[in-house]
Amino acid sequence: MNKIQIEDREFEILIENDNICKRTRLIGIQINLDYENRCPLFIGVLNGSFMFMGDLLKEITVSCEVAFIQVSSYSGAKSSGKVKEILGLPDDIHNRDIIIVEDIVDTGLTLSHILKELYKQKPASVKVCSLLLKPAALKEPLEELEYVGFELANDFVVGYGLDYNGLGRNLNDIYRTKTVVPSAS
Ligand code: 5GP
Ligand code: MG
Ligand code: MG
Numbered sequence: 196m197n198k199i200q201i202e203d204r205e206f207e208i209l210i211e212n213d214n215i216c217k218r219t220r221l222i223g224i225q226i227n228l229d230y231e232n233r234c235p236l237f238i239g240v241l242n243g244s245f246m247f248m249g250d251l252l253k254e255i256t257v258s259c260e261v262a263f264i265q266v267s268s269y270s271g272a273k274s275s276g277k278v279k280e281i282l283g284l285p286d287d288i289h290n291r292d293i294i295i296v297e298d299i300v301d302t303g304l305t306l307s308h309i310l311k312e313l314y315k316q317k318p319a320s321v322k323v324c325s326l327l328l329k330p331a332a333l334k335e336p337l338e339e340l341e342y343v344g345f346e347l348a349n350d351f352v353v354g355y356g357l358d359y360n361g362l363g364r365n366l367n368d369i370y371r372t373k374t375v376v377p378s379a380s
Contacts, residue, residue: 223254243298
């Protein structure tokens, strides 16, 4: 399927599942090398990261733990930049090696907020693994951003965990739409 319709909007294919899997495998290999003998704690940011987290973790061979947190800062197809509460933050991350797993880094505001909260507990290290990155949208450099699957233009994307108004998370591939819908909030 090269084109799909979700509600009012038409999307065209951008990254096929095969390519996502190949890239994820390579990231997994790199993480296994970097974290040999270290037992990292992967923290997935819900909801968008659930599919990437599942596929990434299948490639991880080092001993590790997995947790999820949820933040909410996004509505419609434009970043509101407003970060709400962080839910489910583990309270035992002192001296742990943390890998935050994200679906996409856009402005980076969500991540900055998460990082600030994590550092309060003095973890040993924090790195970020994001499937997607929109470099032109990033507000300030994120030195923790160590693993990135694909860099994108400032289009809006759905599929493989990413939603448009709650829909499209189940799609195998990643699709994009050119025009940006005004934010609802
Ligand atoms: P940031 O705080 O980096 O601007 O936004 C991060 C969050 O906004 C992501 O985790 C994701 O939930 C959402 N987001 C940013 N860009 C897109 C996009 O192109 N498509 C979708 N579906 N969500 C996006
Ligand atoms: Mg996300
Ligand atoms: Mg969303």
